[in-house]
Amino acid sequence: MKSALSALGAGLVFGLGLGLSGMTQPAKVIGFLDVFGSWDPSLMFVMMGAILVHLGLTRWIRRRERPLLDTRFHLPTVTRIDTQLIAGSAVFGLGWGLGGFCPGPAIVTLGSGALSAFVFVGAMALGMVLQYVIRLPRESSSGAAERA
Amino acid sequence: MNLIESYGLSLLGGALIGLSASLVLLTHGRVAGISGLFGGLFLPGYDARDFRLWFIGGLVAAGLLLSVAYPTAFASAAPPSFVVIVAAGLLVGVGTRLGGGCTSGHGICGLCRFSARSLIATVTFMGTGMLTVFVVRHVLGGSP
Numbered sequence: 001m002k003s004a005l006s007a008l009g010a011g012l013v014f015g016l017g018l019g020l021s022g023m024t025q026p027a028k029v030i031g032f033l034d035v036f037g038s039w040d041p042s043l044m045f046v047m048m049g050a051i052l053v054h055l056g057l058t059r060w061i062r063r064r065e066r067p068l069l070d071t072r073f074h075l076p077t078v079t080r081i082d083t084q085l086i087a088g089s090a091v092f093g094l095g096w097g098l099g100g101f102c103p104g105p106a107i108v109t110l111g112s113g114a115l116s117a118f119v120f121v122g123a124m125a126l127g128m129v130l131q132y133v134i135r136l137p138r139e140s141s142s143g144a145a146e147r148a
Numbered sequence: 149m150n151l152i153e154s155y156g157l158s159l160l161g162g163a164l165i166g167l168s169a170s171l172v173l174l175t176h177g178r179v180a181g182i183s184g185l186f187g188g189l190f191l192p193g194y195d196a197r198d199f200r201l202w203f204i205g206g207l208v209a210a211g212l213l214l215s216v217a218y219p220t221a222f223a224s225a226a227p228p229s230f231v232v233i234v235a236a237g238l239l240v241g242v243g244t245r246l247g248g249g250c251t252s253g254h255g256i257c258g259l260c261r262f263s264a265r266s267l268i269a270t271v272t273f274m275g276t277g278m279l280t281v282f283v284v285r286h287v288l289g290g291s292p
Contacts, residue, residue, distance in 0.1 A: 096273060098239065
């Protein structure tokens with residue numbers, strides 16, 4: 001119960017932040033990425049605001065032995081920099097620049113009922129499944145690790 | 149909306165995102181990376197499905213609330229065409245899983261943990277994102 005409420009609350013705050021920040025407006029996102037044209041720098045402030053708050057709090061939180069509602073921290077342990085990381089990020093950026101949507105804002109936009117968000121999130125889920133299926137035979141052992 | 153308001157709202161929105169990511173870390177001990185949280189809902193081998201479901205539910209609820217209280221958030225919701233949206237969605241899905249994260253997991257949480265992986269990922273997706281917009285807008289002359 002506590003766990004569900006805190007997850008719901010965190011999702012709500014995250015979503016409101018995305019909506020207020022301008023990240024749920026694909027045209028604005030594309031304007032931010034258009035550094036060679038009429039560049040709109042405002043979305044730089046989203047990252048600044050998020051990092052300013054999270055950087056300090058992260059250090060403070062990680063001094064704890066464990067989180068409040070779980071027995072341990074589940075933080076990524078992979079440190080390897082490989083072609084997967086770079087190729088994946090490159091492909092993600094291509095899709096982001098094409099549609100102006102990254103995962104969070106697209107999911108928030110579902111709540112507005114916009115058809116484009118449903119199409120995008122459906123295609124994104126399909127892409128995730130495709131990636132999972134295609135790479136499964138090669139490295140089935142490390143497939144499920146949280147890697148961010 | 150003038151420039152200062154726009155920058156201020158972006159900063160405030162960003163601060164809320166940072167606050168939420170901190171909440172997730174403090175209560176559940178997890179990274180608030182949306183592509184990972186979302187993918188773990190339906191891909192095999194992930195834990196904490198309840199947590200994921202409630203968090204994603206919160207995101208959608210925020211969208212519902214915003215569409216009533218602050219409709220400007222969705223003022224430009226529609227990218228160019230159906231085909232482009234599908235292609236963009238597929239690329240974002242494949243790319244975030246292959247690269248292990250997106251704007252939130254790498255761009256915010258990862259950078260705050262001083263992860264070299266996340267720094268490289270962030271520079272890469274920002275770079276290809278900018279390149280894509282450059283090609284679409286200024287080489288092909290489209291206006292997405």
